[in-house]
Amino acid sequence: xxxxxxxxxxxxxxxxxxxxxxxxxxxxxxxxxxxxxxxxxxxxxxxxxxxxxxxxxxxxxxxxxxxxxxxxxxxxxxxxxxxxxxxxxxxxxxxxxxxxxxxxxxxxxxxxxxxxxxxxxxxxxxxxxxxxxxxxxxxxxxxxxxxxxxxxxxxxxxxxxxxxxxxxxxxxxxxxxxxxxxxxxxxxxxxxxxxxxxxxxxxxxxxxxxxxxx
Numbered sequence: 001x002x003x004x005x006x007x008x009x010x011x012x013x014x015x016x017x018x019x020x021x022x023x024x025x026x027x028x029x030x031x032x033x034x035x036x037x038x039x040x041x042x043x044x045x046x047x048x049x050x051x052x053x054x055x056x057x058x059x060x061x062x063x064x065x066x067x068x069x070x071x072x073x074x075x076x077x078x079x080x081x082x083x084x085x086x087x088x089x090x091x092x093x094x095x096x097x098x099x100x101x102x103x104x105x106x107x108x109x110x111x112x113x114x115x116x117x118x119x120x121x122x123x124x125x126x127x128x129x130x131x132x133x134x135x136x137x138x139x140x141x142x143x144x145x146x147x148x149x150x151x152x153x154x155x156x157x158x159x160x161x162x163x164x165x166x167x168x169x170x171x172x173x174x175x176x177x178x179x180x181x182x183x184x185x186x187x188x189x190x191x192x193x194x195x196x197x198x199x200x201x202x203x204x205x206x207x208x209x210x211x212x213x214x
Contacts, residue, residue: 089135136199
């Protein structure tokens with residue numbers, strides 16, 4: 001039984017392996033998974049925890065580019081995939097905004113009634129930045145694929161995301177009395193832009209890590 005447990009320990013993390021397998025097209029799957037397995041086994045001889053961590057990093061960094069390549073081969077164009085990713089990211093941000101960010105700000109205001117109103121707004125902004133960063137990260141990773149560097153492709157898509165997030169709130173604050181005041185919207189817009197840039201930078205780092213590992 002001890003031998004069995006020891007043999008199981010040297011396998012890559014099952015969820016990360018499944019993610020790589022599902023993201024890779026059938027023609028490349030055996031080669032990609034085989035190369036990952038070989039590199040994992042080499043690293044495992046130097047430390048199992050670090051090897052597992054490395055495998056997870058590679059799986060997360062590679063999943064979206066591999067999926068993009070797989071869908072591209074099936075006739076699903078890169079532009080269509082980018083549009084779909086932006087729309088899904090926006091939908092996720094709206095859900096997060098209504099169900100998490102507003103709730104967090106409201107709970108903060110109730111818990112700290114003596115705190116200034118700006119403090120609750122700051123909580124709202126920070127919590128919403130999490131979803132914007134995650135959306136920008138997903139779009140950045142989608143853009144990094146064969147023949148598409150981050151600067152050539154992702155920046156244009158991230159700019160579209162930033163405009164779609166920020167422009168409606170800015171316009172509403174200018175033309176509607178029901179909109180947020182400019183004193184809130186301008187810092188909020190700056191924070192959302194920072195979140196988009198942050199997501200893009202994380203995507204760039206993950207892509208660079210993936211390239212160095214090859």
